[in-house]
Amino acid sequence: MSPENGKILPENDAADLNFEATELTLGLPGKSRVTSDGGAKLGNKRGFFETVDLNFGDKDCGQSQIDVQEAANSPVSNDEHRVQVEGWPPVRGFRKNAMTSCKYVKVAVDGAPYLRKVDLEMYDSYQQLLSSLEQMFSCFTIRNYLNEKKIIDHMNGIEYVPTYEDKDGDWMLVGDVPWQMFVESCKRLRLKKSSEAIGLAPRTPPKCASTTERSLN
Amino acid sequence: MLWVSRKTIKMNYFPDEVLEHMFFFITSHKDRNSVSLVCKSWYKIERYSRQRVFIGNCYSISPERLIARFPGLKSLTLKGKPHFADFNLVPHEWGGFVYPWIEALAKSRIGLEELRLKRMVVSDESLEFLSKSFVNFKSLVLVSCEGFTTDGLAAIAANCRFLRELDLQENEVDDQRGHWLSCFPESCTSLVTLNFACLKGEINLGALERLVVRSPNLKSLRLNHAVPLDTLQKLLMQAPQLVDLGTGSYVDDPSSEAYSKLKSVFQRCKSIRSLSGFFEVAPHCMSAIYPICRNLTFLNLSYAPGLHGNELTKLIQHCRKLQRLWILDCIGDKGLGVVASTCKELQELRVFPSDLGPGNAAMTEEGLVLLSEGCPKLNSLLYFCQQMTNAALITVAKNCPNFIRFRLCILDPVKCDPVTNQPLDEGFGAIVHFCKGLKRLSLTGLLTDQVFNYIGMYAEQLEMLSIAFAGDSDEGMLYVLNGCKKLRKLEIMKSRFGNAALLEDMGKYEAMRSLWMSSCEVTLGGCKTLAEKMPRLSVEIINESEQMEFSHDDRQKVDKMYLYRTLVGHRKDSPAFVCIL
Numbered sequence: 001m002s003p004e005n006g007k008i009l010p011e012n013d014a015a016d017l018n019f020e021a022t023e024l025t026l027g028l029p030g031k032s033r034v035t036s037d038g039g040a041k042l043g044n045k046r047g048f049f050e051t052v053d054l055n056f057g058d059k060d061c062g063q064s065q066i067d068v069q070e071a072a073n074s075p076v077s078n079d080e081h082r083v084q085v086e087g088w089p090p091v092r093g094f095r096k097n098a099m100t101s102c103k104y105v106k107v108a109v110d111g112a113p114y115l116r117k118v119d120l121e122m123y124d125s126y127q128q129l130l131s132s133l134e135q136m137f138s139c140f141t142i143r144n145y146l147n148e149k150k151i152i153d154h155m156n157g158i159e160y161v162p163t164y165e166d167k168d169g170d171w172m173l174v175g176d177v178p179w180q181m182f183v184e185s186c187k188r189l190r191l192k193k194s195s196e197a198i199g200l201a202p203r204t205p206p207k208c209a210s211t212t213e214r215s216l217n
Numbered sequence: 218m219l220w221v222s223r224k225t226i227k228m229n230y231f232p233d234e235v236l237e238h239m240f241f242f243i244t245s246h247k248d249r250n251s252v253s254l255v256c257k258s259w260y261k262i263e264r265y266s267r268q269r270v271f272i273g274n275c276y277s278i279s280p281e282r283l284i285a286r287f288p289g290l291k292s293l294t295l296k297g298k299p300h301f302a303d304f305n306l307v308p309h310e311w312g313g314f315v316y317p318w319i320e321a322l323a324k325s326r327i328g329l330e331e332l333r334l335k336r337m338v339v340s341d342e343s344l345e346f347l348s349k350s351f352v353n354f355k356s357l358v359l360v361s362c363e364g365f366t367t368d369g370l371a372a373i374a375a376n377c378r379f380l381r382e383l384d385l386q387e388n389e390v391d392d393q394r395g396h397w398l399s400c401f402p403e404s405c406t407s408l409v410t411l412n413f414a415c416l417k418g419e420i421n422l423g424a425l426e427r428l429v430v431r432s433p434n435l436k437s438l439r440l441n442h443a444v445p446l447d448t449l450q451k452l453l454m455q456a457p458q459l460v461d462l463g464t465g466s467y468v469d470d471p472s473s474e475a476y477s478k479l480k481s482v483f484q485r486c487k488s489i490r491s492l493s494g495f496f497e498v499a500p501h502c503m504s505a506i507y508p509i510c511r512n513l514t515f516l517n518l519s520y521a522p523g524l525h526g527n528e529l530t531k532l533i534q535h536c537r538k539l540q541r542l543w544i545l546d547c548i549g550d551k552g553l554g555v556v557a558s559t560c561k562e563l564q565e566l567r568v569f570p571s572d573l574g575p576g577n578a579a580m581t582e583e584g585l586v587l588l589s590e591g592c593p594k595l596n597s598l599l600y601f602c603q604q605m606t607n608a609a610l611i612t613v614a615k616n617c618p619n620f621i622r623f624r625l626c627i628l629d630p631v632k633c634d635p636v637t638n639q640p641l642d643e644g645f646g647a648i649v650h651f652c653k654g655l656k657r658l659s660l661t662g663l664l665t666d667q668v669f670n671y672i673g674m675y676a677e678q679l680e681m682l683s684i685a686f687a688g689d690s691d692e693g694m695l696y697v698l699n700g701c702k703k704l705r706k707l708e709i710m711k712s713r714f715g716n717a718a719l720l721e722d723m724g725k726y727e728a729m730r731s732l733w734m735s736s737c738e739v740t741l742g743g744c745k746t747l748a749e750k751m752p753r754l755s756v757e758i759i760n761e762s763e764q765m766e767f768s769h770d771d772r773q774k775v776d777k778m779y780l781y782r783t784l785v786g787h788r789k790d791s792p793a794f795v796c797i798l
Contacts, residue, residue: 088630089601089630090303090626090659091304092304092387093303095387098496098520099571
């Protein structure tokens with residue numbers, strides 16, 4: 001599992017910081033978290049959580065999970081964060097797949113204050129999806145540059161790269177995998193400002209360009 | 218349990234045939250096992266007369282020994298991967314292959330008629346081998362299995378001439394676009410159960426209709442999403458005797474002819490007691506079901522996210538005899554209130570999350586409390602929610618002392634009581650204290666060692682315990698191991714239990730089926746010690762990380778450990794990433 005990125009941690013007074021910073025949470029940032037002044041027991045628990053969470057990022061464990069320290073330092077770009085822990089929540093894979101396959105996915109755009117939802121089942125190809133996004137965020141047009149799908153906002157000249165979060169919690173560039181595979185594994189979409197899309201999973205190398213092109217149709 | 222007074226009957230003169238006849242009425246596995254321990258002659262008679270065997274861990278015994286002991290075996294149930302495999306904690310190639318079992322049974326003279334598998338790897342070759350090896354084979358039930366395609370199903374359909382039951386529950390099946398349904402020969406008229414709801418691909422609708430027409434004994438039919446509403450209507454016309462129905466895609470225009478035919482055919486289906494499916498659902502078509510609702514005892518809407526609010530509650534208000542309900546959390550707390558006031562016979566409730574995203578879980582403690590107030594017969598619960606309070610759990614425990622299974626999943630796994638900011642120790646403590654028959658418990662929320670103290674003290678009937686993100690120290694795990702005398706399965710993830718707890722009472726594990734510990738504090742050294750001292754346990758270390766090398770540092774914490782008792786030593790089919798100590 002790849003490390004989670006971009007977890008926002010609320011700044012609180014120092015007494016609470018450690019507890020909240022290291023508390024495993026699936027909640028939205030800024031949501032009122034339970035403070036740890038509920039008695040001596042919880043005070044003791046701070047040490048436990050710190051240790052436990054540091055272990056999660058511990059390379060000795062041989063499995064990468066949330067690395068809280070890293071998350072604390074990375075810039076916030078998402079307005080929604082999820083802690084991905086292997087084996088959590090305890091929902092059968094079969095059910096998870098059944099749920100995601102016919103669901104709407106949220107579409108976020110860097111810098112836009114609102115999200116939209118699209119039903120991926122409504123489209124047959126990347127082209128259709130991106131056209132729809134173009135209509136939704138009406139100031140954008142789609143430009144194909146080499147084999148990459150980019151979305152340009154002509155108003156401010158910013159280039160966006162469509163990305164998506166897959167079932168494993170990894171952020172991927174849209175267009176790499178065959179359309180059906182994308183539909184099955186996409187959990188949500190994000191149009192990232194081009195400069196911030198660096199560091200995502202690499203695209204297929206140029207010599208496979210023809211394969212990529214075919215798969216995009 | 219059969220008690221024979223020594224004063225009145227002398228065992229020596231008790232004919233075997235009489236004993237055998239008596240044993241025929243003893244069907245529970247536990248009782249059968251007890252009977253076999255009474256004396257040698259009872260062991261012998263029991264062994265020859267045993268027809269059904271349940272093996273909870275396929276690696277605890279070998280097929281050869283099974284066959285040697287029970288030559289009259291007709292029905293075998295096997296379970297493979299540990300429970301946490303359901304949540305992707307066990308790699309696919311870990312094991313649990315059914316092929317060696319089928320091979321061994323085929324070689325023997327066992328007249329296998331029924332095979333029930335859970336969490337096993339089943340290849341097409343296995344299915345084909347199975348279908349050709351046992352003339353009287355009647356029943357195949359696969360639950361959460363994987364490794365096969367519709368080609369394997371085609372072999373079963375084609376070759377099992379007396380097939381009564383083909384029941385596929387939540388398996389991962391590759392669709393080969395073959396026409397497996399067409400492989401049932403015209404001469405096959407014996408089907409009683411046909412469940413292919415989990416198949417993802419298209420279905421030959423004509424073949425399905427013809428099959429149903431020639432299956433007069435069909436009682437249970439569960440369709441997959443590819444079967445549309447108008448086919449459902451045609452099938453029901455041919456099979457009004459159904460007791461258990463799983464719809465396919467339940468979408469149509471309410472003004473269509475198919476829908477109005479469906480409405481009238483539902484009125485003729487007086488026997489349906491169990492209803493599921495609804496993979497796609499048009500809420501305005503639900504009223505067709507109302508005539509069936511009044512007799513339903515089981516309703517599964519957990520794959521129908523399209524049903525909310527009023528449609529959902531209206532439907533439930535028709536289901537006064539419901540005993541088991543599986544639902545999504547779209548129902549909300551208020552919806553559970555409707556369940557509580559309508560379904561007075563309710564025994565089992567499962568509320569699944571409809572959205573795994575953060576902060577989206579819809580249920581809170583309020584729904585559960587409402588439910589407990591209206592449904593005192595509740596004995597089995599699976600509840601995904603956003604939060605829980607101690608007060609609510611205490612109320613629920615007092616209202617529903619009959620719980621046998623209690624599984625609570627707060628999606629934020631370490632969330633404390635939002636009202637008091639306390640851990641949920643007291644709440645779960647009340648559950649184990651008041652629910653004296655509790656056999657299965659899953660805990661979440663902020664939990665300290667204290668909750669395990671309560672569990673060890675009060676949960677006398679507990680057989681299975683699932684722990685995640687809980688406890689402070691080894692004391693917690695020790696409370697459980699020392700206190701729960703009937704514990705069979707213990708599975709722990711991400712909790713602070715280490716070697717001291719693991720090694721304190723090693724003999725305990727021979728009285729249990731298995732122990733799973735992942736992301737805890739046990740080290741390689743601790744596991745090695747255990748493996749050395751307990752030769753009748755198999756201690757497996759599962760290491761999936763990039764470095765395929767197993768570190769030899771005994772202080773290294775172990776990622777995933779799975780141990781189980783076994784009579785046949787270490788298994789020979791483990792993959793490279795599993796190290797058996």
